[in-house]
Amino acid sequence: MNGKQLYYGNIKARRNKKSNNKLADLYQESEAADNSLESPVIEEKRPRKKGHKGIFILIFLLLAIAGGCVWFFLSAESKTNELDALANNDVAPDEIYYSPLTGIETNNKAVLTQAATCIMIENSPDARPQSGLNEAGVIYEAIAEGGITRFLAIFQEAKPNYIGPVRSVRMTFAELAKPYQCSIAHVGGSDNALSLIRNNPEFRDIDQFFNSNYYWRIRSRYAPHNVYTRFSMLDELNNKKGYTSSSFNGFARTKPDTAPAVPDQKANKITINMSSNLYSPVYNYDANTNKYLRSYVQGGVHYSMYEDGTKVQNSPDVVIAMKVNSITRSGTPYADYVTTGSGDATIFQNGGVIAAHWSRENVNSELKFTDANGEEIKLNRGQTWISLYPSNKSVSWE
Numbered sequence: 001m002n003g004k005q006l007y008y009g010n011i012k013a014r015r016n017k018k019s020n021n022k023l024a025d026l027y028q029e030s031e032a033a034d035n036s037l038e039s040p041v042i043e044e045k046r047p048r049k050k051g052h053k054g055i056f057i058l059i060f061l062l063l064a065i066a067g068g069c070v071w072f073f074l075s076a077e078s079k080t081n082e083l084d085a086l087a088n089n090d091v092a093p094d095e096i097y098y099s100p101l102t103g104i105e106t107n108n109k110a111v112l113t114q115a116a117t118c119i120m121i122e123n124s125p126d127a128r129p130q131s132g133l134n135e136a137g138v139i140y141e142a143i144a145e146g147g148i149t150r151f152l153a154i155f156q157e158a159k160p161n162y163i164g165p166v167r168s169v170r171m172t173f174a175e176l177a178k179p180y181q182c183s184i185a186h187v188g189g190s191d192n193a194l195s196l197i198r199n200n201p202e203f204r205d206i207d208q209f210f211n212s213n214y215y216w217r218i219r220s221r222y223a224p225h226n227v228y229t230r231f232s233m234l235d236e237l238n239n240k241k242g243y244t245s246s247s248f249n250g251f252a253r254t255k256p257d258t259a260p261a262v263p264d265q266k267a268n269k270i271t272i273n274m275s276s277n278l279y280s281p282v283y284n285y286d287a288n289t290n291k292y293l294r295s296y297v298q299g300g301v302h303y304s305m306y307e308d309g310t311k312v313q314n315s316p317d318v319v320i321a322m323k324v325n326s327i328t329r330s331g332t333p334y335a336d337y338v339t340t341g342s343g344d345a346t347i348f349q350n351g352g353v354i355a356a357h358w359s360r361e362n363v364n365s366e367l368k369f370t371d372a373n374g375e376e377i378k379l380n381r382g383q384t385w386i387s388l389y390p391s392n393k394s395v396s397w398e
Contacts, residue, residue, distance in 0.1 A: 095109070096256075097109050097111060097112055098253070098256070098381075099111050099112075099137065099156060099157050099250075100112060100156070100248055100249060100250035101116065101137035101138060101154060101155075101156040101157070101180075101250055102137040102138070102156075102157070102250075102381060102382055102383065102384075103250070103251070103253030103254075103379070103380075103381035103382070104157070104381050104382060105256060105381075106157060108157075111156065111157045113245045113246065113247060114156055114157065114245065114246070115156075115182075115183065115238050115243050115244055115245055115246050116154060116155065116156045116180045116181060116182035116183075116246040116248070117154070117155050117156075117182055117183045117185060117206075117231075117234055117238065118152055118153070118154050118155075118173075118177040118180060118182040118183065118184050118185065119132070119136075119152075119153045119154075119155065119163055119166060119184075119185040119186075119229070120150065120151070120152060120166060120167050120168065120169050120173060120184070120185065120186040120187075120189075121133060121150070121151040121152075121153050121163070121164065121165065121166065121167065122150060122151075122165045122166075122167040122225060123141075123148065123149045123150055123151055123279065124148050124225065125278065125299065126221070126222075126225045127165045127167075127225045128299075128302070128303070129302075129303035129304060129305040129311055130151075130164065130165065130304060130305070131160070131162045131163055131164055131228070131304060131305050131306065131307070132153060132155075132160045132162065132163030132164070132304065133151065133153055133304045133314055134304035134312055134314050134315070134383075135155070135158040135160045135304075136153035136154055136155055136158070136383065137154055137155060137156055137157070137158065137383060137384075138153075138154045138251075138383070138384050138385075138386070139151055139152070139153050139154070139316070139383070139384070139385045139386065140152040140154075140173065140176050140386050140388065141274075141281075141385065141386065141387045141388065142170075142172050142173070142324075142335070142337055142387075142388040143274065143275055143279075143335045143337075143388075143390070144167075144170050144334065144335060145170075145333065145334045145335055147275045147276050147279060148275075148279065149274065149275060149279045150167060150170065150173070152173040152176055152177060154177075154180055154182060155231070156246070159231035159235070160230070160231060161230040161231055161232055161307070162228065162230055162306060162307035163228060163229050163230060163231075164218070164226075164227060164228030164229065165221070165224075165225045165226060165227055165228065166185060166186065166187055166208065166215065166227045166228065166229055167186065167187055167224065167227070168186055168187055168188045168189040168190070168193075169184060169186040169188075169189035169190070169193045169194070169197070170189065170190050170193050170334055170335070170336065171190060171192050171193045171196065171329065171334070171336045172335075172336050172337045172339060172388070173193075174189075174193045174196055174197050174203070175339055175340075175363045176339055176367075177203075178202070178203070178363045178364060179248055179363075179364060179365060179366045179367075180246060180248050181204070181246040181247055181248060182204065182246060183204040183205075183206045183234070183237075183238050183241075183243050184197060184203065184204060184205055184206065184207075185206050185208070185229060185234060186206075186207055186208065187207070187208040187209065187215075187224070187227050188207065188208075188209055189207075190334045192329055192336075204238075204241070204243050206234070206237055206238070206241070206243075208227060208229075211237055213233075214229060214233040214234060214236070214237045215227055215228065215229045215233070216228060216229075248366060249366055250366070251367075251368075251369070251379050251384065252368075252376045252377065252378045252379065253378055253379055253380070253381050254378045254379070254380055254381060255378075256381075260290055260349075260350040260351075260380070261350050261352070262350075262352075263350055263351055263352015263353065263354075264352065264353075265352055265353045266351055266352055266353070267285065267348055267351065267352060267353045267397035267398070268284065268285045268351065268397075268398065269282065269283070269284055269285070269397060269398050270282065270283040270285075270292070270319060270321075270348055270395070270396075270397045271297065271395070271396050271397070272321045272387045272389055272395050273389065273393045273394045273395065273396070274387055274388070274389035274390065274393050275393075276298075277296070277297035277298035277299075278296065278297075278298050278299055279296065280296065280297045281294055281295070281296060281297075281302070281387060282294070282295045282296060282297055283295075283316075283319050283348070285348075285351045286315070287351060289315070290317065290350060290351075290380070291315040291316065291317055291382075292315060292316055292317075292319050292348065292385075293313055293314075293315050294313065294314040294315065294316070294385070295313075301313050302314050314385075315383075316382070316383040316384060316385035317349070317380045317381070317382030317383050317384065318347065318348070318349045318379045318380050318382065318383070318384040318385070319347075319348040319349075319385050319387075320345055320346070320347050320348070320356075320369070320384065320385070320386040320387070321345065321346045321348075321387050321389060321395040322343070322345045322358055322386055322387065322388050322389070323343050323344045323345065323389060323390075323391055323395075324337040324338055324339060324343060324388045324389070324390065324391065325337065325338045325343070325390075325391050326338075326390055326391075337388055337390070339360060339363075339367070339388070340360045340361065340362055340363060340365075341359070341360065342357060342358060342359040342360075343357075343358050344356075344357065344358070345357065345358040345369055346395050347369060347377060347379070348397070349379065349380045350380065353397060354371065354377060355371075355372065356369045356370065356371060356377055357369070357370050357371070357372075
C-alpha cells in the first residue's frame, strides 16, 4: 500500500467511527427523552378488547326486549278474548247449576242453597193486578175463605222489588211452605196457622205485625189490599234473623235442553173449576212460547203489574190441578185442605195432559207427582203453578 492509499484509508475510518458515535449519541438521547416523559402520553394506543361484562349486558337487553314483545302479544290476545266474551255475553263457568225451585240453569252455585221466601198474596178482585207473581218459582193456589182464593208465591233466585198485596196466612199454606225451609211473609193469619208458625223454630216467621219496617202501604189502594214489600227489604230482614240458606230437593225436572215431549192427548184450553167463575182460572196454551196464558172464567186476563204500572200476563211453564179434600179444624172458620197422604192430579205441559198421582208423607215431606207406573213425573223447567181444587169440583180441557 502506498502512502496515498494509507492516507485516504485513515480518513475513511475516522469518518465511519465519527458517524457511528453520532448514531450512538442520538440513540442515547432518544432513550433519555423516552424515560423522561409520562407513560400515558407516550403509551402506544392499542384497541381495547370487549370484556365479558359487555357481552352479558347485551344479552340481557336482548332477552328483555324479546320478553316484552311476548308479554305484549299475549296480553293483547287475552284482552281481545275478554272483549269478545263480553260482547257476546258469553260466560264460561267451570260448572253449570240448576235451581232446585225452578230447575232453571244458573252460573251461581249459591242459588242451590240460597234462602227461599214464601209470600202470601191476595187474590180478591180489589187486589188485582197483583205484583211479583210472574217472577215466583212455584205458586200454590187455594181457597182461603168465602170462595176467595189466595196464593203462596215461593221465591229463591228471583228477587222482585215490588210484591203484593201481602195478606194473612192460612193453615193450608203454612203446611205447604214447611218443606221449603222458607221465611213466610204475611200480615197476620188464622189462629191455627199463627199458633203453628209463631215461636216455632221449625218455621221462619216474618209477619208484618212484628216487622213493619220491611213492608209499606201503597196509596193507590185501600186497606187491607195495600200492603207491599220488596226483596231489598226482605233480604235485609232474613239476614238480620239469620235466615240465610234453605235446603230442599224441589220437583223432578226434565233434562236440560230436552225437546218438549209430544203429548198423547192435547189440551189447548184448561179450566180449573175450583170456586166461582170470578176465581176459577183458565189457561190457553201458547205453542210459540210453550207457556200457559192465565185468565179467569169471569174477570179477564190475569196480569202482574210492575211498580211503574207496566203489566204482563201471568204465563207459567207448567200447570197442575191437584184434587184435595177439605178439613174442618177446631177454632177456625177458614177453609183448610189436606195436603198430606195422596190423591189425583192432572199435569199440563207441552200442550198436553198427564194423568198423575200426588203424594206427601207428612208436612215435612216434599210433594211428589207420579204416573200410573209409580214413576216420578219430570216437570218442565220454569214456573210451576199448582191449583188445589176441592174434591167436589172439577178440571176440564179441550
